[in-house]
Amino acid sequence: MRNSMNLLLLHPDDFISDKHVQIRGRRLLHLNKVIKAKPGDYLKAGRLNGKIGRAQLLSIDSDIAELSIELTDTPPPALPINLILALPRPKVLRRILQAATSLGIKHIHLIASWRVEKSYWQSPFLEADKIHEQLILGLEQSIDTQLPEVHLHPLFKPFVEDELDTIAANSTRLVAHPQATEAIGSTPLNALTLAIGPEGGFIPYEIEKFAELGFAAASLGPRILTVEVAVSSLISRFAVNLENEGRSRHN
Amino acid sequence: MRNSMNLLLLHPDDFISDKHVQIRGRRLLHLNKVIKAKPGDYLKAGRLNGKIGRAQLLSIDSDIAELSIELTDTPPPALPINLILALPRPKVLRRILQAATSLGIKHIHLIASWRVEKSYWQSPFLEADKIHEQLILGLEQSIDTQLPEVHLHPLFKPFVEDELDTIAANSTRLVAHPQATEAIGSTPLNALTLAIGPEGGFIPYEIEKFAELGFAAASLGPRILTVEVAVSSLISRFAVNLENEGRSRHN
Numbered sequence: 409m410r411n412s413m414n415l416l417l418l419h420p421d422d423f424i425s426d427k428h429v430q431i432r433g434r435r436l437l438h439l440n441k442v443i444k445a446k447p448g449d450y451l452k453a454g455r456l457n458g459k460i461g462r463a464q465l466l467s468i469d470s471d472i473a474e475l476s477i478e479l480t481d482t483p484p485p486a487l488p489i490n491l492i493l494a495l496p497r498p499k500v501l502r503r504i505l506q507a508a509t510s511l512g513i514k515h516i517h518l519i520a521s522w523r524v525e526k527s528y529w530q531s532p533f534l535e536a537d538k539i540h541e542q543l544i545l546g547l548e549q550s551i552d553t554q555l556p557e558v559h560l561h562p563l564f565k566p567f568v569e570d571e572l573d574t575i576a577a578n579s580t581r582l583v584a585h586p587q588a589t590e591a592i593g594s595t596p597l598n599a600l601t602l603a604i605g606p607e608g609g610f611i612p613y614e615i616e617k618f619a620e621l622g623f624a625a626a627s628l629g630p631r632i633l634t635v636e637v638a639v640s641s642l643i644s645r646f647a648v649n650l651e652n653e654g655r656s657r658h659n
Numbered sequence: 660m661r662n663s664m665n666l667l668l669l670h671p672d673d674f675i676s677d678k679h680v681q682i683r684g685r686r687l688l689h690l691n692k693v694i695k696a697k698p699g700d701y702l703k704a705g706r707l708n709g710k711i712g713r714a715q716l717l718s719i720d721s722d723i724a725e726l727s728i729e730l731t732d733t734p735p736p737a738l739p740i741n742l743i744l745a746l747p748r749p750k751v752l753r754r755i756l757q758a759a760t761s762l763g764i765k766h767i768h769l770i771a772s773w774r775v776e777k778s779y780w781q782s783p784f785l786e787a788d789k790i791h792e793q794l795i796l797g798l799e800q801s802i803d804t805q806l807p808e809v810h811l812h813p814l815f816k817p818f819v820e821d822e823l824d825t826i827a828a829n830s831t832r833l834v835a836h837p838q839a840t841e842a843i844g845s846t847p848l849n850a851l852t853l854a855i856g857p858e859g860g861f862i863p864y865e866i867e868k869f870a871e872l873g874f875a876a877a878s879l880g881p882r883i884l885t886v887e888v889a890v891s892s893l894i895s896r897f898a899v900n901l902e903n904e905g906r907s908r909h910n
Binding site for chain 1: 727800859
């Protein structure tokens, strides 16, 4: 996936005053090479975990760009879905983090599962700055500023027994499971905690542990999807139900 | 994306009789290296554009595998969505073809658009056998046998003026458009023709041409998604509406 920088996302270090920022590195390169921005140009900009608005380019060269900013709008609403995901292969993880972020997910828990290769937990892609990078790309793509939180849980049992109940508090609980007999419904939802297994699915013991906490196993139908497609597909499917709930509450 | 071979998909050339097949090449390698199949083992198998059932491995070595087959079940239902997609970057196209196939799409039209780089049409990935390969991977992943049709339309105007009305006959017509003011609804649908633009979207002239044919421009909300995520997201979103229609018809 090559994301577009649809938003110039401003980090705390960029600010030299409330109305004035300096940009270097990757974003500067993008301004120069892709956008070919010139002094006077306006760009959509937003402050990390803050408001969105516009920036006007004051000066730019190969070392630094200076912009004045005016940030007035709130970022798009978050999707009230907690994503619990069996740790995918590192290369796929990057794309999934970007995709989930761009879809508006704010809480991602990467967990162990029997079918997750232990070696994945050693991947450099799991280092905090590498994960941060993917989240930033997802925000820039989707014109959002609210940084998602990503939590790593390399042990399945303590996660499910000690943490999951709190994480899923006040939300509908679902675990996607190819062998489930219940189809995923279209009931309006307030908030959702959605668990998605590894390629090959969670093992019966794991499904049982989820069930003990009230997670209903729901099937996507006879088709088996890659984890990557399943994540986008399931999030989008439930986004509809969450919106319907929004509508019925407001009508 | 690395697809799983959840189905041993049998091609016409594999058959030495109705009940007996010989496998070589990529699928043989998969049987040997990934599945580590042994004589006597059963595998899920299906005939391209035919039925699904099981195969029993009779013999296997590094050159050839022989299997007896029993194909009794119909493949999963197709999703009644015609996908009209501005030709994506070749690398992304491969993943999108696999994803759309795995989600059950059977009609894909790759079209020109102002923001599609002309050079994409010269990509070797657009050769018929390269496209076929991605579709096969999507079918193997999703345990389906019905090969999608992919049509290339390198000229926008003749496609829209001379072909699109027939393609979209008897279906709801939607074009995904970030600037649209109408949100995508949740009305049950019978069948859908869904047009998705390139990164940056269709240009106003193109949206107008779609509108002349009754395509409503619908927004996914304030977030801009990559084409890859948008395709999985939109298909899954409408799959819900199509299922709801199925339910209401059957109740």
